[in-house]
Amino acid sequence: MTILYLTLAILTFQQVPQQYDGRKGNTVVDIPRIESKISVDGVLDETEWQSAVVLSGFSQYQPVDGRPASDSTEVLVFYSPNAMYFGIRAFERHGDVVRATRANRDNIASEDNIQILLDTYGDARSAYVFSVNPLGVQADGTRSDRSGGGAGGRSATGGGTSSINFLDGNVDLNPDFEFQSQGQLTDDGYVVEVRIPFKSLRYQEGPDQHWGIHILRRVQHSGFQDSWAPVVRASASFLGQAGSITGLSDLDRGLVLDIIPSATARLDGSANDGGDWEYDSGGRLSGDVRWGVTEELTLSGTINPDFSQVEADVGQVVLNERFALFFPEKRPFFLDGIELLETPSQLIYTRRIIAPEAGVKLGGKVGALNAAAIVAVEDNQYSSSGDDNPVFAIARLRGNATEDITVGAVLTTREDVSDYSRLAGADIRMNHHGKYFLELQAVQSWTEVDGSAVSGPLFEATWDRTGRSWGFNYSVEGVAPDFRAAAGFVNRTGTVDARASNRLTAYGAEGAVFETYGAFGTVARTWNYDDISAGPIEGRESLSPSATLRGGWSLRGSFGREFYGFDPNDYADYTILTAPEDTSTFVIPGKEDNQYGGSLSVTSPTFQYFTATGRIGIEDTPVFREASGGSSLSLSATIDLRPTNALRTTFQVTRFQLNRDLDDSRFSTETIPRLKIEYQITPAIFIRFIGQYASRERAPLLDRNGNSILVDGEVDTGNTSNNISADWLFSYRPTPGTLLYLGYGTLLEDAGQQRFRSV
Template sequence: MLHELAILAALAAAPDQEAAVARPVRTAALRDRPVAATYNGYEGQTNVVAPRLADPAINLDGRLDEAAWSEAALLTGFSQFDPSEGIPATQDTEVLLLISEDAVYFGVRAFDDNPGGVRATLGERDTFYRTDDYIQFILDTFNDQRQAYSIVVNPLGVQQDGLWIEGRVGRFGRNFGPPIDWNPDFVWDSEGRVEDWGYAVEVRIPFKSIRFPEAAEQAWGLQVFRKIQRLGFDESWAPVTKDVANRLTLAGSLSGLRDLERGLFLELNPVVTGTRQGTYDAGAKAFTREPVSGEFGFNAKYGLTSNLTLDGTYNPDFSQVEADAGQIAVNERFALFYEEKRPFFLEGTEIFTMPKNLVYTRSIVNPVAGAKLSGKAGSFQLGYLGAVDEVAGSGEPARRPVVNLLRARRDLGNASTLGMVYTDRSTSGDEYNRVFGIDGRFVMARRYTLTVIGAGSRTATVGSGPESGSYLSLQLERASPTLTFNIDLEDVAHGFDAGSGLIPRVGDTRLQSRLEYNFRGEPGALVEQFRPGFDASAFWDHESFWRRETFEEAEIRYGVTTSFRNNITVLLAATARRYDFRAADYDGLYVDDGRGGEAPFVADQDPFGLLHGVGGFFWVNSWDVLRGRVRWGYRQDAVFDLRYGVPIEVGTGWDADIAVYAYPTRHLSAELGFRYQSLFRESDGTLALEAVIPRVKTQYQFSRALFLRAIVEYGAQMRRDLVDPATGHPLLGCGSSGCSLRSGSDANDFGIETLLSYEPTPGTVFFLGYSRQMEDTGRLRFRDVRPTADGLFAKVSYRFRR
């Protein structure tokens, strides 16, 4: 009910789209400025000849008042592609473009008939893509329609950048968000100003910061996007349709690029970190703090050519200035994915990006040193990464495995690729893990994409012989403004081990499909899009699948997503799932008979035959000060034994994931998050597991480079001991060394983090942070919160560049 009331309140206060279509009134000074040439994207004028000035003498201040701008090319005629497709843009946008001897310049006037509605936050770099208005420049410097630079700037000049990589899953999931890797950081300059007619930005991108072919004359792919957050409108200069699988093929072109020189490109980045750790002595009721420890690290980058770069690092720090947000794991059988955050592994590693994680650089836990070579020559893209890792053993001396990652990929046709990957993680000649794979991405009839990956692994450990396994992945997708679908088969043999990757489910075969139809409303309608969809997935044991036996797990889901005017989205869904495990899967599980003996546990599979669930999602981004999302679910599900990976009994419970974002001023922001999961045993109604993770993050931005942040997170995750649902007797896990209770766990962790950060450019930073870890004696009691550890952290680095 609260969801519906919130929707009605937002819609009642919202103007319709027709009102937003009215063009803003411009002053004569803005309207009458001369330019070299005009290119109207809506009329198909998307082949731009780049004007070149030896010394444009542009002072980036967001005013666009330098004489050089009169020599620039003017890009106009934007059109909308979401929520409506192919209609003229609701607001006028003018983009000025020129190049100099060492950089490309953009100047933008983004007009708005409601300047007070422009979303602009003075925030941290790389954080505003889902919150602020922005202008996004796409530069396909190799013009290969596979990969491009994404340079984004908000109305105040705050930066966000990354690499558009076709075939990559977007940050927010498949078919939701562009396929951009936002992790790399490039050095470029920008300024912006909010005016009474909208906003203006100026951008300078040095040639040293990007890669391009070594050619006397070349052309780049060029696209410009504009986002109007309060309305949820996406607009582009070159028209965009969802009727093609590869959006880069729809970009315009930037030609007339002659004799571009990257010049000598050398970066040196020394890093000094210092920490002081403390542990709490409960008896003395005081902290025992270790002496201050410091470390020195060094990163270097050298441009061998304009398209080939060599990187090296010694003792790279993790740069973990913000801990990973807590994830619920009380009923999770498989490894969770965490994003890479270390600078050395972020830049130049796009070649290793694959639809499946055969390469996962966070598997390199504590690198001592590393080297990286990456670039593109003609239609071939190459990448090599080598590192020496340091892995601490439990009560054993630390080991230093050597990691080698090799990747090559060749462009085929207009948008397809064929590649190979090789990974090697070796501690000695008798202990290693090696994976070799071949992959291809084939775009057919512009809208169909077939992705194929085949790989094999060979693993040896001390005291045992080598073990081999295979991996196969097949994906077929259809892109369309209306009917979309995908089919995904992933088969992982029992012996397969991606030691340098992350394949969570080994020994399983998964078949998944999705079908969705998009009904579009008329421009300005209350309902902009109505998308019913159907999902189905099933898991088999690898060998059972090929013997055509029944599945172990299956789920079907029917959902309806409705997008309302002014950036409001509601999803309602119903699910049905089933588990059907074999008796052999429970080998090793026994029941304590209460008389000192044990009997094999025999799970009744009938209760797992049909489990139901309902859920929903609500997203609102139309208000200025408060925005947020709510995801909820009520379901039947299995209580799993996490060691054996099998269902024990049926439980019923709730899921929730809530996030509220507040922006009281342009400098101050706050985020309130809440995650919850529970399951109650249907056999006796008792609580089997529960997780509660509230999180509060507050940040004050003094300037674009300087901010102060505080994070408070409480993580309560509890699992009861496993019992036989028929008798209530404890379950035992038995092996050659005897039997032990399948005990639960109970953790109530409480953490506080503060950070002062100064980062004028990527690589030049000063961090000063303090964290304290505590534990509560009971879930969310806050009566006897006891400290366990604390730490002070500082980091200084400088990026020397020439």
Template sequence: MILPWKSAKKLCILSLYFGLAFPSLANQPLAIPNIKAAITFDGELNEPVWQQAKHVELNIVNYPYENTPSPIKTDAYIFEDGEHIYFAFNAQDPNPEKIQGFIRDRDDAFSDDIVGIKLDTFNDHRLAYQFFVNPYGVQNDAIENEMTGNTNTNWDGIWQSFGKITNTGYQVEFAIPYSELNFAEGSDLKTWGIELIRQYPRDNILRISNIPINRDDPCWICQMAEMQGFEQAKMGNNVLITPSIVASSNEVRDVYTDEEWQSDEEIELGLSLRWGITPDVLLNATVNPDFSTVESDAGKLKVNKTYALFYEEKRPFFLDNAEYFSTPFNLVYTRNIADPDYGSKVTGRVDNHSFGLFITQDSRTNLILPGNLSSSIAEIDDDSFSGALRYRYDAGEDLSFGFISTLRSADDYENLVTGVDAKYKLSLSNSVIAQVLTSVSEYPNYLRNESDESNTLNDLSDQAYQLTFEHSSEYWFFNLMYQGIGQDFRADLGFLPKVDSNELSSELVRKFYNEESWWTEANIGVEFETTHNDDNELINETTELNFRVYGPWQSTFSLTFIDQQQVGLRFDEHNDAIDGNTNRYDLSQIQLYTDFQPVASVYMNFYALFGDAIDYSNGHRNDDIENSNDRKADIVEISPRLIWNITRHLEFNFNYSFAELEAEGDYVFRENISDLRLTYAFDVNSFLRLTMVYTQTDFNLSNNPDVIIDSDEFNNLATQLIYSYKLNPQTVFFIGYSDNSIEDNAIGKLKKEQSIAFLKLSYAFN
């Protein structure tokens, strides 16, 4: 489903597709004709083949209303030719001037008027491809994983589309090559799952579909309609070879000594291979790849945070079939792999068996060193090998078993994780998920003492496990989870910043619906969580009460009250004990979030946090101070955002984040982040973007008596100007410039410490 709330102007298409309320309609498979005909992608729909294609009406609103007649007419047309499957949509609109659509980069149009499909090519209710197009032809694609409940919008397929606004609405044509899809090979009649969807954002966001839904079934993939045909479906040209060249000129200097600029020019050649060995088995290989992320990561508040921050993966090699490696624990966090020399991956599904294997050789080894109160980042200055193996067996529609193993190794270093998991659907609304893991690790001496708080020199080995029960129906949601992660458990290829942690959590939500008033849905929920270490010492106990309502202007309003007991950092960092070695604090907080879109071109959101917090910075910047400690404080965090589409081509995106911590009557620190991104899209393939991220951090040294730092002010300005042309996700041209400037009391003003000019060119041959 495309939910009626947004983050960063982007509606994520999530896996909330409900069951079929009218089986007599859904059980009639759509017969897809095989037609050999050429079409021109111009949005006209005037070729004779569209009259021969399978015609489907989208006439049911299944969100936010429950299976009501659609107020607007939408017609879809489908045919295939053995190498592609073709779709056309005629989305009529009585007020075409109100169509919400802009010319953007791909995957940025989830909040627009869009039409598209979901495809379950194995019809086994596990994964679904999503392909959506806005009125200008901007592509949005994703892969939905029913096993984990996640939707990966970072995945990019190579397909063709065109959109056109008309006097009566808009029309879209697109074609998906079978080489982009995994499906069972053979010349027999095939049955795929499908849902055709139109998103109609006006005062509310209507989700219009060809099928009704049943809110008592949380598995929306399970309830898509069926279509049949595809006897002649084949991969076509199933080899994609993408050479690339990356050139850069990098300059750095020490701004404190005013030394001369040190320059470094570099040209890197790379080659990637994507080979569909069969329609259901895919091989990826890459040599000397460009794994750089051209776009800047969004700025995040970092001061007074005790755990490592999570960043999304954006690199194509890792995104292709990434969902095959998903498990309840995040064991494959590929941003840990920094600069590989080569990589290879094979993924596939045969009958009820799915599998994935990848290996990389990395020139750097980044690690998260976890703990039960904090985590840190470390680097081994040596080449390392990373690999992951994943297998899943689907015993039926309701039961799946899985196995996973990950490995990272270098000189004097190794981390091996193995485990099994299962998911069982007890009934329409109830499911159970379980996973058990074990790890064996060996670290270099200089890291072992940091990662093992007991400071033993023995190899580390331990277990982790998770058991979850979930109920999701029309009016109720309930989740109960128990998760244990042993003190010596490590998953260095994953993202597990917390160990020595035994967590019991539960969530209960009551949902209300309204089709006759200003609001369409409201939720009241309560959450409880308690965490102990392996010695049964309390680390955290939290209770949350949440109220959320969806209303006009595509709006969301959420208010959360939080009450918790939380321990601070250890007095003696070399003593594992919690009791007697930490302070315990009673904390209360209020969180507020709202977003709305008063007109099609303007989106705004606002987040705020008020209440109690722990000042972790007090004394913990100086490792030489014994028995340094934290203290109770007051926290204020505010983050407004404005996205303004000034024209169809020009977008202004500004996000501001502010945090202030106050203790003992005075502020401890203030942190401000201003993130501005100005984008001009020339067409659906190219844009020019200016990014400026300015971070200001002000420390009150008089209220940090144990902190030894040279400056009370740290400022940073990162800028980037980039031109991007994408014929498709693999055929790209980037040219740009970025720099970084810093300021503190010693420097006196912003001084540029690094600049880089870069160019990337890659072309996909198939």
């Protein structure tokens, strides 16, 4: 009998998997290798899962770090020669509150989800993100701890600018990686099975691998985010607090070769002077090729890259803007490996390559350096001669000098026969004392157009403290008047900007109504680059309180004072019509001082069927086109409806109205409603409609005395317009890595505000 008991005890012990409890600090994981391949069906019933290690002991990360997670989570992990497997058991003890729908890819932010972050180089600088909702719907991308902007999108991290909720780093969901997932709801939560093939990853060369790993769980009904590795807010690096994976060896990526052909047709129509419609049609073939040269390097090529997913940019308020607006990159060729192109300033912005005919890109790891290079040939319509093809060349290098110091370099050029725009720069980021980082950047540009050559520098310095209860972000940036970045997004030159932000955060007791609350204050000044001694030309002081309430409600406010000056160069072609045949010089006034304003925004929790957010802003706002005073009212609202598992509707509207101080007359109005409807017919078939209407009206220009303004000798008569766009998309994804898009887009333009009769 004793022998029998002993035998049973040994068998039972052998079946108990190795546990790695995050709260106990057991975050160095030696994962087992299993040679067999299993099916991904959302049911963890294969015998291979009995040999997997288990990651458990999650703790809360948001809204309050350091507390044990309210609901338990277990993540089973093992790997095979060509893939890593994750089996997720997410327990929910609060009843039927799990949020999950058959959403489209990358559209699960408002649902319960699990995020798997893999830092395949183990350098705590960037990581792959693989996220799944309870039904296995996927989102993926990359995450960086940097505070700069990527080539296609913008980001910001830090202690002084993030107010209450610590920002989740620079997360870019534009890249798509091949991986498999399947999930299901259960009586006590949900279960998801995930397979990540090594062919989707770039990683270190060599037989043995050491990776960083984070597992995060988002619980929508409570607004909590849990982490397996015990993460604290008081740190300059989120990825630096990751757990680690050991035991990976002899990985097999196989052949990494993707071929993506596409075809685009267009039909343009417009009314001629006689009122008859005339049409112009055309089409083109395009394609991308992607080859994994090594485990660390990927070579890509493209011909006529296009927006393979037909979707218009989200409308923005434009009538009172002084500078160019930012729109994110969408073309797959440029999105792949876009995290390698990040710089502290937006020195690389691939949408500057407006219509490339062909391009080649190399990205990945070269020795100790992260490297990316792009060469693209642009359509001749964007050449100064109209006959030649401009050439863009972009290179970005970044590497770790030490564990806490990262150095980088950037080179870009646009060559157009004898015209050129080139820049070279270097940057360094130093993490110190756990909570702080210092980032420095110096850049020089050289530009020649039509035989006229100019050059100028750009410099930037940022010091940041990301503490739990208080933090700061201090920065200064100078951009010379003659600085040019033909391959970047630097929308204002000739200024020096300084900003100081300080943050205070408090935390409520467990179960309190206010889970976090606090505020950050900011003081900012802008000087003329060539005449700093003359004093600031713009500035603001603001206080921005915010709070996170129990259940997931979020409140944010801001109020402050600003002042503005008017640049004489913007009004060089202005004169005043004082009588039918008489004009006078346009006099540029002094600063618009003591411009007060405030805003308030409210975001609801993620309820079962909807999420909503709204914002109102009332401010003193200069009318920059007239160099006069004004006041503005801005309204925006978004509601995300999920009536069924397969159907999602998002409606958003933006309204901006600007009145003159002169007589309280209306200078401009902009109204932009946007409707998106998505329907997941089957897990493989998806359809989407996006409709947007942009109504804009601007009154004729008047000076401060009510006289008409002439621009280049012509009386400005104002303008009105409305544009209607409608985009349809059919998506078929029969297997991971195989995707068919069929899209149709239309844009109708009319010169009359809110008028459709002639459209």
